[in-house]
Amino acid sequence: MTTAARTRALLIGTTSLSILTFNISAPRAQEAADGFLGTLVLGESKRAVQTDTAVPITEVDQEEIDDRQAGTIAELIDSVPGVSLVNGSTPQGSGINIRGYGANSTFGTDQKVSVQIDGASVGAEKLYRIGTQLFTDPLLYKSVSVIRGTVGSFEYGSGIVGGVVLLETKDASDFTGGKVGFAGGQTLGFSSNGDGITSSTVLAWQPTEDLEFLLNYTWRDQDNQTDGNGTPIGNSAFTLPSGLIKAKYTFGEDREHSLTFSLSRTTSSENDVPFDTFTTTAGAFGNVDRDTESTTAVLSYNFNPLENDLVDLDVVLSYADQQIDQSYVAGSSPLEGTPAGAGLLPLVNSDHRYETTKLTLKNTSLFQTGLIGHELRTGLEFARRTRRNANSTPGGEDNRVAVFAVDEMRIGDAWTITPALRYESSKIKGSTAPNNGTFKKDALMGGLSVRYAFGNGLAVFGSAAYTEGLPIIDDLGTAAFVTQSEKSRTYELGASFQRNDVFSSGDTLALKGTFYKTKLWDVTSYTLAGVRPPAPALDKIETEGLEIEVSYALESGLYMDLNANVVNGTEYAPGAAPMDWRNLPADSVQLTLGKKFGEELDVSWETVANRSINTGTTSSSGFAVHNLRATYVPQSGVLKDTQIRVGIENVFDRDYTPHLSTRPAPGRNFKLTLSRTF
Numbered sequence: 001m002t003t004a005a006r007t008r009a010l011l012i013g014t015t016s017l018s019i020l021t022f023n024i025s026a027p028r029a030q031e032a033a034d035g036f037l038g039t040l041v042l043g044e045s046k047r048a049v050q051t052d053t054a055v056p057i058t059e060v061d062q063e064e065i066d067d068r069q070a071g072t073i074a075e076l077i078d079s080v081p082g083v084s085l086v087n088g089s090t091p092q093g094s095g096i097n098i099r100g101y102g103a104n105s106t107f108g109t110d111q112k113v114s115v116q117i118d119g120a121s122v123g124a125e126k127l128y129r130i131g132t133q134l135f136t137d138p139l140l141y142k143s144v145s146v147i148r149g150t151v152g153s154f155e156y157g158s159g160i161v162g163g164v165v166l167l168e169t170k171d172a173s174d175f176t177g178g179k180v181g182f183a184g185g186q187t188l189g190f191s192s193n194g195d196g197i198t199s200s201t202v203l204a205w206q207p208t209e210d211l212e213f214l215l216n217y218t219w220r221d222q223d224n225q226t227d228g229n230g231t232p233i234g235n236s237a238f239t240l241p242s243g244l245i246k247a248k249y250t251f252g253e254d255r256e257h258s259l260t261f262s263l264s265r266t267t268s269s270e271n272d273v274p275f276d277t278f279t280t281t282a283g284a285f286g287n288v289d290r291d292t293e294s295t296t297a298v299l300s301y302n303f304n305p306l307e308n309d310l311v312d313l314d315v316v317l318s319y320a321d322q323q324i325d326q327s328y329v330a331g332s333s334p335l336e337g338t339p340a341g342a343g344l345l346p347l348v349n350s351d352h353r354y355e356t357t358k359l360t361l362k363n364t365s366l367f368q369t370g371l372i373g374h375e376l377r378t379g380l381e382f383a384r385r386t387r388r389n390a391n392s393t394p395g396g397e398d399n400r401v402a403v404f405a406v407d408e409m410r411i412g413d414a415w416t417i418t419p420a421l422r423y424e425s426s427k428i429k430g431s432t433a434p435n436n437g438t439f440k441k442d443a444l445m446g447g448l449s450v451r452y453a454f455g456n457g458l459a460v461f462g463s464a465a466y467t468e469g470l471p472i473i474d475d476l477g478t479a480a481f482v483t484q485s486e487k488s489r490t491y492e493l494g495a496s497f498q499r500n501d502v503f504s505s506g507d508t509l510a511l512k513g514t515f516y517k518t519k520l521w522d523v524t525s526y527t528l529a530g531v532r533p534p535a536p537a538l539d540k541i542e543t544e545g546l547e548i549e550v551s552y553a554l555e556s557g558l559y560m561d562l563n564a565n566v567v568n569g570t571e572y573a574p575g576a577a578p579m580d581w582r583n584l585p586a587d588s589v590q591l592t593l594g595k596k597f598g599e600e601l602d603v604s605w606e607t608v609a610n611r612s613i614n615t616g617t618t619s620s621s622g623f624a625v626h627n628l629r630a631t632y633v634p635q636s637g638v639l640k641d642t643q644i645r646v647g648i649e650n651v652f653d654r655d656y657t658p659h660l661s662t663r664p665a666p667g668r669n670f671k672l673t674l675s676r677t678f
Contacts, residue, residue: 045559046592046604047079049510049551051496054418054449054461055152056082056514056547060144062174067602067631069189069647069671071196071220073134073144077165079608081547081565082148084585086131086278087663089225090236091268092292093131093277097585097660098148099518100543100569101162103131104583105278105662110525111472113162114153118169118262118298120318121157121383124354125474126525128347128392129276129285130324134165135294136266137242139187139200139218142170148547149516150465150490151447154404154422155362155377158445159469161488161520169244169262172204172212175677180206185677193669194225194236210251216244227664228655234280235273236663242266258302268292272329275348278662285348286333290326295319309366316360324352350390358383375408387473394476395431400424414453421446426470428482435476441485443468449492457499463492471524481524481537490518506555517544528573530582530617536574541581543569557596564589580615586622586659587611594629602631613659620659626651647671 047064050057058080070076074088074096086103087094095103102113108124108131115123115134123134145166147153153160175183182205189198200218220240225233246262268291275285300316328349335341362379381402389395402424409417425442447465468485475481494514502509521540529535545567553559565588569581587610594604605628612622628651632644653668 045551045553046561046594047551049496049498049512049549051459051498051510051512054416054451054463054492054494056148056492056494056512056516057152058146058148058549060146062142065138065141065144066643066673066675067629067645069191069629069645069673070138071191071198071222073136073138073141073165073167076138076144077146079563079590080146080148081549081563081588082163082545082567082585083146084588084660085658087661089666090222090238091135091240091266092238092270093235093279093663094134095131096134096165097583098146098162099516099545100541100567100581100583100585103660105660106530111159111469112525113165114157114160115165115167116156117167117264117296117320118318119300119316119358119360120296120298120320121356121358122294122296122320122322124322124352125387125472127324127352129278130352131277135268135292135322136167136264136296137218137220137240139198140169140216140242140244140264141167142174143168148514149492149518150467150488151420151449151463151492153465153467154420154446155379155406158402158422158424158443159467159486159488161467161469161490161518169246169264170202170214170216171246171248172206172214173248175202175204175214176206176212178206178209180209183677185675187673187675189671189673191222191669191671193666194222196220196222198673210249210255212248214244214246216242216246218242225666225669228650228653228667230667231664233663233666235277236280236666238268238270240266240268254306256303256305260300260302261298263295263297265293265295267294272332275326275328280663282332284333284335285344286336287329288326288348289329290324292325293321293323295321312364312366314360314362316358316362318356318358318360320354320356322352322354326351346391350393351388352390352393353388354385356383356385371411373410375410377404377406377408379404385473389432392477394435394473396435396473396476397429397431398426398473399428400426400470413455416449416451416453418449418451419446420448420465422467424470428471428473428476430473430476437482439471439476439482441470441483443470443485458495458497460495461492462494463490465490465492469525475524478524484522484524486520486524487522488518488520490516492516504554507553509550509552511548511550513546513548515544515546518542526571526582528576539572539574541569541571543567543581543584557598559592559594559596561592562590579617582615582617583660584613584615586613586620598635600633600635602629604629610659618659620657623654623656623658625649625654625656625665641677643673643675645671645673645675647673 074085078085082099084097107126147164156164185202187200198220203215206212224237244264248260250258270290272287274282275288298318303313359382365376383400385398404422406420423444428439430436445467449463451461453459466489470485496512498510519542523538526538527535548564550562569584571581590608592606596602609624628648630646649669657664
């Protein structure tokens with residue numbers, strides 16, 4: 001399909017969605033006139049569709065986290081439209097790609113997808129052949145939100161083209177229910193493919209209503225998995241101990257103050273494993289002994305006086321530390337002892353460390369000016385990132401100051417207009433020659449989203465956003481990149497619909513479609529050779545796509561979730577003909593059909609399908625895989641409130657490699673999880 005044809009198809013899809021939702025809603029207009037508008041967020045199926053906002057956001061709550069039985073954070077969000085995984089079944093050599101940006105098969109990240117834990121910015125920069133975007137365990141968290149694109153990103157950073165992943169750790173009150181006393185939880189998980197085993201223990205204590213403590217220790221172990229042909233997938237084994245300590249103190253006459261502290265840590269120790277975490281064998285790089293530690297600490301203060309809507313202040317001080325120590329295993333590389341090996345071995349024998357300290361002050365004000373109601377979020381942010389100097393990874397310091405403002409303005413029940421601005425300045429200083437100069441850069445960026453609700457469940461929206469990716473420490477190695485920022489502009493257009501009693505009494509329907517078009521220019525993250533300078537950088541990258549989310553549930557307990565993504569992209573390089581964007585994800589669709597039998601049983605069947613794709617530089621065959629899940633929670637007897645989850649992933653043992661991945665996907669995998677809160 002040509003670019004023009006695909007663009008027409010995307011636009012037709014968006015238009016058809018608007019027409020469909022309008023036709024469905026028309027017979028219900030009288031009900032809307034009578035004052036019934038239905039719920040804004042529908043959650044009767046597996047996942048709610050966020051129909052009350054123009055921002056393309058998907059939220060994965062605690063129930064879905066548990067039901068998916070994911071082994072990595074990446075596996076939690078792979079069903080979000082626009083999200084593609086790079087080797088998502090392991091914490092090493094994996095990453096998240098959103099709308100064609102983020103992780104790829106060469107670098108763990110390109111800085112266009114931001115990952116935050118309780119407000120702390122985590123992850124490394126462009127570490128060559130080491131994927132370190134997300135190194136943590138999903139059982140530490142109670143929710144994950146994915147913001148796709150730029151328009152909703154200005155509170156979280158600059159240069160965000162793909163999107164933002166926001167993770168929130170568990171609280172003690174999630175287990176105690178806010179009541180004084182002790183509570184705990186124990187989870188045991190088993191998987192057949194790779195003989196995986198997981199144990200997660202939670203202890204929660206509230207000595208008073210105002211004070212709470214939580215301790216979580218999770219241990220996850222997996223051997224090498226096998227693909228659909230029964231062939232072992234090298235470099236897929238791991239042992240991952242993780243811990244979380246969290247405390248919260250609420251005080252003041254009206255409990256208007258609170259202090260929260262969280263400390264999470266995940267470690268891994270590997271012996272004689274490939275340096276190149278994206279591959280299954282050692283290859284030219286050889287093997288290393290590698291220790292990885294990821295630590296995140298967050299101290300936050302909130303002041304929210306009951307009688308003053310102008311003040312809801314958050315002060316968040318965070319520290320994220322990621323350390324990778326590795327040593328080359330003698331004799332593991334065929335290049336050892338050769339001239340090429342003399343330049344290679346220092347690369348694989350180097351240690352890396354990233355430390356990011358950030359202070360964010362953010363206030364939310366609610367007020368009215370005439371007919372306009374405002375939710376104004378303003379903030380000031382100071383951040384410092386330091387990077388240890390290592391072979392092919394210049395060390396240095398990146399200091400940034402940013403201010404931002406997002407004003408969500410509501411005019412009656414119909415219009416929502418949200419302008420957003422962010423100003424950010426950076427100063428990078430290299431720690432070694434020839435990169436020991438000081439380089440400064442600043443940028444003003446922002447966007448505008450507009451949403452109109454017709455009052456019958458149908459809404460249309462559009463947005464425009466501009467952002468700049470300021471130089472990073474990695475750019476110290478290329479003089480031209482240190483003074484150049486990447487620019488990006490994204491336009492979005494979409495429609496949403498939500499209503500009860502659409503096709504039958506007691507049913508709920510929510511759907512949302514977003515068409516987007518993005519242009520990235522003054523490129524520094526990608527070169528014509530696809531690796532790193534001195535190859536010429538690309539001139540620009542253009543992408544466009546259509547994302548669809550649908551949720552439908554009947555009063556009888558039957559439900560359906562549908563997520564789809566159709567995308568196209570082109571890269572332009574000096575002196576070369578335009579080509580398909582090399583990091584373009586495959587078109588995909590995911591369908592879940594299930595039924596809930598009261599509070600006791602939930603069974604579902606999930607199909608995940610990707611279209612074949614050939615970008616000229618990479619190609620992948622299409623596939624469709626099926627997953628079965630069942631959650632059983634006895635309501636009486638000795639097992640009352642025990643959660644029993646059974647899953648079969650890749651039911652028909654399909655042999656396939658997802659596009660953008662460098663390793664085959666796991667074959668059939670039986671999973672069993674037992675959990676109990678006491």
